[in-house]
Amino acid sequence: MTASPADVVQTPDLCGAYPRLDEHQIAELSRHGERRSVSPGDILHREGEQLREFIVILQGKVAVVEGYGAKERTIAVHGTGRFLGELGLLTGQAGFVTAVVREPGEVLAVPADEIRTIVAGDPALGDLIxxxxxxxRTLLIGLDAGFRIIGSRYSPDARRLCEFAARNRIPHRWIDLEEDEAADALLRELRFSPHDTPVVIWRGDQVLRNPTTAELAKTIGLLAPASSATVCDVVVVGAGPAGLAAGVYAASDGLTTVVLDAVAAGGQAGTSSRIENYLGFPTGISGAELAERAVIQAGKFGARLTVPAEASELEPREGHYGIIVEGECAVKAHAVIIATGARYRKLDVPHLEKFEGSGVYYAATPFELRMCRRSPVVVVGGGNSAGQAALYLNGNASSVRMLVRGGDVHGSMSRYLADEIDRTPGIEIMYCTEVRELLGDRTLQAVRAQNTRTGELLEIQTSALFVFIGAEPHTEWLKGTVPLDDRGFIVTGQGTSPWGTPLSLETGHMGVFAVGDVRSGSVKRVASAVGEGAMAVRLVHERFTTTGTQ
Structure with a gap:
């Protein structure tokens, strides 16, 4: 099926999305691949299948389309010197589009493993790719390409699937039963009723009815936890900045490394729209892009990242440790680096759970952005996360109010962020103000807040309340296993034991380390988390020296 002009998506060459390779670069790639003649109609890679080759067009034209053979939409048309593929080629995910030859010619095909090596070893070409x-990937997300999720915004399972896709930056389209007129017709076509939702449609013909997060991840090619009798060198639990840094440094040092995360790479930093004070990125970088780059970097050294995989127990064994996931020992390792981070605290207001996911949110990602389009939003908190969320939401919401418990934000927020908020129209900071009550029926309609200085109560109309009021450590799975402080953070480098004094980031178990926000006394900054992740690997080597593991 050939797309009509109206079906073609006009996608500009944003920030080098579709660069052309020069003769020198093509010659270098030719050493690793093979040339092939192609004819109109040839499929070079298909939606839903794993991307196995990096393809350069030497002659002819290739269209990148979504829904090939059905309701086709052309995303882009590539000519001589351009290359195909997207992020999944480097991460092992399935493809979200189909590449079909439109005009006869010749292509150069390089195996995926080879291109990953080239990306790692050739800075100029690797950075271009x-x-x-x-x-x-950003363009595909913005175009609502990929699989479709049909469901009700009031369904916890529908929200779970959407949040998983958004946090992992997986292209998808959310079809809301309450708002999308096409939803009912599509369900009838699939012979489903609204009571059967949520459903996921993949490749146009594969339908998953209320899949688990693990089932969805497996379908799109994310690695699943697999039990093995082999004991690896290091398992990193948590894939925020600290965990990803530990994965990169451990794997680059030649240690067999597995990284687990319950939801997505990036942790809390992954939900940040823009990190502007991280060293080496003067124009800033989104938390999601920083995480994606780190995942690719860890993968090129051989680290295995598994998402979703929520650790439920740390089990000391003879000479090593086991990490329990879904009731089974998913990974065994000689050393463990805990980087499970912290989760935002919840408001102490009645009926909070009723509105979570249908008006109350703890992250500001594209998923939440869709839920508050052109509506007034309220952000609770006065730290960096609250400030970044306010700026991110401001471009989409009709107005943004920040409710801050104290009388100033300069003591809790970076200066550059506070100054930018002051300069931004549409953001109002309400100091000495706390939420007392949430109002609404099925969804949030307003919040009742109080000025703690004057005692005045005010009602603020909003359908979206974003909460960033400090964090609680994600250590429930570790209680009774490693020492925790009175707030639940992991204590490191203290006390004595039969095997001596723990190293600076080591817990009460020999060879078990804690890094990043989950550690008692840590500095809550991305840079310090990355530094602790790297430092923990150095301490792993030191511990292995004393135990004779290596």
Whole structure:
């Protein structure tokens, strides 16, 4: 099926999404691949299948389309010198589009393993490919490409699937039963009723009815936890900045490394729209892009990242440790680096659970952005996360009010962020103000807040309340296993034991380390988390020296 002009998506060459390779770069790639003649109609890679080759067009034209053979939509048309693929080629995910030859010619095909090596070893070419792939992933997300999720915004399972896709930056389209007129017709076509939702449609013909997060992840090619009798060198639990840094440094040092995360790479930092004070990125970088780059970097050294995989127990064994996931020992390792981070605290107001996911949110990602389009929003908190969320939401919401418990934000927020908020129209900071009550029926309609200085109560109309009021450590799975302080953070480098004094980031178990926000006394900054992740690997080597593990 050939797309009509109206079906073609006009996608500009944003930030180098579709660069052309020069003769020198093509010659270098030719050493690793093979040339092939192609004819109109040839499929070079298909939606839903794993991307196995990096393809450069030497002659002819290739269209990148979504819904090939059905309701086709052309995303882009590539000519001589351009290359195909997107981020999934580097991460092992399935493809979200189909590449079909439109005009006869010749292509150069390089195996995926080879291109990953090239990206790692050739800074100029590798950066060109990586930047292009990151931008293409952003374009696909913005175009609502990928699989479709049909469900009700009031359904916890529908929200779970959407949040998982958004946090992992997986292209998808959310079809809301309450708002999308086409939803009912599509369900009838699939012979489903609204009571059967949520459903996921993949590749146009594969339908998953209320899949688990693990089932959805497996379908799109994310690695699933697999039990093994082999004991690896290091398992990192948590894939925020600290965990990803530990994965990169451990794997680059030649240690067999597995990284687990319950939801998505990036942790809390992954939900940040823009990190502007991280060293080396003067124009800033989104938390999601930083995480994607780190995942690729860890993968090129051989680290295995598994998402979703929520650790439920740390089990000391003879000479090693086991990490329990879904009731089974998913990974065994000689050393463990705990980087499970912290989760935002909840408001102490009645009926909070009733509105969570249908008006109350703890992250500001594209998923939440869709839920408050052109509506007034309220952000609770006065730290960096609250400030970044306010700026991110401001471009989409009709207005943004920040409710801050104290009388100033300069003591809790970076200066550059506070100054930018002051300069931004549409954001109002209400100091000495706390939420007392949430109002609404099925969804949030307003919040009742109080000025703690004057005692005045005010009602603020809003359908979206974003809460960033400090964090609680994610250590429930560790209680009774490692020492925790009175707030639940992991204590490191203290006390004595039969095997001596713990190293600076080591817990009460020999060879078990804690890094980042989950650690008692840590500095809550991305840079310090990355530094602790790297430092923990150095301490792992030191511990292995004393135990004779290596």
């Amino acid at each position: 990586l930047r292009s792939y990151l931008t293409r």
